[in-house]
Amino acid sequence: DAGVIQSPRHEVTEMGQEVTLRCKPISGHDYLFWYRQTMMRGLELLIYFNNNVPIDDSGMPEDRFSAKMPNASFSTLKIQPSEPRDSAVYFCASSGTEYNEQFFGPGTRLTVL
Amino acid sequence: AQTVTQSQPEMSVQEAETVTLSCTYDTSESDYYLFWYKQPPSRQMILVIRQEAYKQQNATENRFSVNFQKAAKSFSLKISDSQLGDAAMYFCATVPSGTSYGKLTFGQGTILTVHP
Numbered sequence: 001d002a003g004v005i006q007s008p009r010h011e012v013t014e015m016g017q018e019v020t021l022r023c024k025p026i027s028g029h030d031y032l033f034w035y036r037q038t039m040m041r042g043l044e045l046l047i048y049f050n051n052n053v054p055i056d057d058s059g060m061p062e063d064r065f066s067a068k069m070p071n072a073s074f075s076t077l078k079i080q081p082s083e084p085r086d087s088a089v090y091f092c093a094s095s096g097t098e099y100n101e102q103f104f105g106p107g108t109r110l111t112v113l
Numbered sequence: 114a115q116t117v118t119q120s121q122p123e124m125s126v127q128e129a130e131t132v133t134l135s136c137t138y139d140t141s142e143s144d145y146y147l148f149w150y151k152q153p154p155s156r157q158m159i160l161v162i163r164q165e166a167y168k169q170q171n172a173t174e175n176r177f178s179v180n181f182q183k184a185a186k187s188f189s190l191k192i193s194d195s196q197l198g199d200a201a202m203y204f205c206a207t208v209p210s211g212t213s214y215g216k217l218t219f220g221q222g223t224i225l226t227v228h229p
Contacts, residue, residue, distance in 0.1 A: 033217070037219075042219060042220075042221050048215055056216065091158065100208055100210055100214060101160055102208075107156050
């Protein structure tokens with residue numbers, strides 16, 4: 001298995017632009033998580049899905065952030081409009097129901113100028 | 114709610130020596146899992162070891178082992194025969210199991226330096 005796939009690996013954009021991060025979970029996994037890592041706040045959960053349904057989005061910072069999972073093999077995290085404080089590494093992770101291990105993608109480093 | 118505390122921002126060890134990273138946690142869940150993740154400079158999050166809270170036996174994975182003290186809510190990681198490739202940021206984390214499964218709660222991380 002290729003593991004969790006994220007794209008792009010790096011994104012540099014200007015304030016006010018729309019940013020879309022993409023994730024393909026491990027096949028067969030029914031949980032998908034979006035985490036954000038910053039120096040100030042560490043690793044924090046933004047939102048997670050179970051069987052494509054959002055379960056907990058309490059970590060989403062504000063209305064500028066939205067996430068979708070249209071099918072079992074694809075999810076997006078969108079920021080519109082982006083702000084410099086959104087600069088961070090965004091991780092996607094997935095897991096199956098049998099185990100509690102979450103497998104992480106390589107992350108997307110987002111820089112908003 | 115869960116909280117995880119790693120009180121050592123940085124640790125260092127000589128190659129081939131042993132080092133222990135500390136972690137304490139708090140949870141209201143009756144059943145949960147504990148993990149140590151490693152994050153090298155590549156930033157990839159790599160699972161090092163997992164422990165089911167209902168198991169009294171400490172988990173071991175090759176050179177990595179844990180000291181799980183459930184009553185004290187302590188979950189330390191011991192790395193034996195340290196290698197240069199062990200240099201990384203290490204995160205302790207917990208997640209509820211069963212129907213409450215979901216969010217991983219991470220500690221602040223410990224940067225481990227390995228000296229040749």
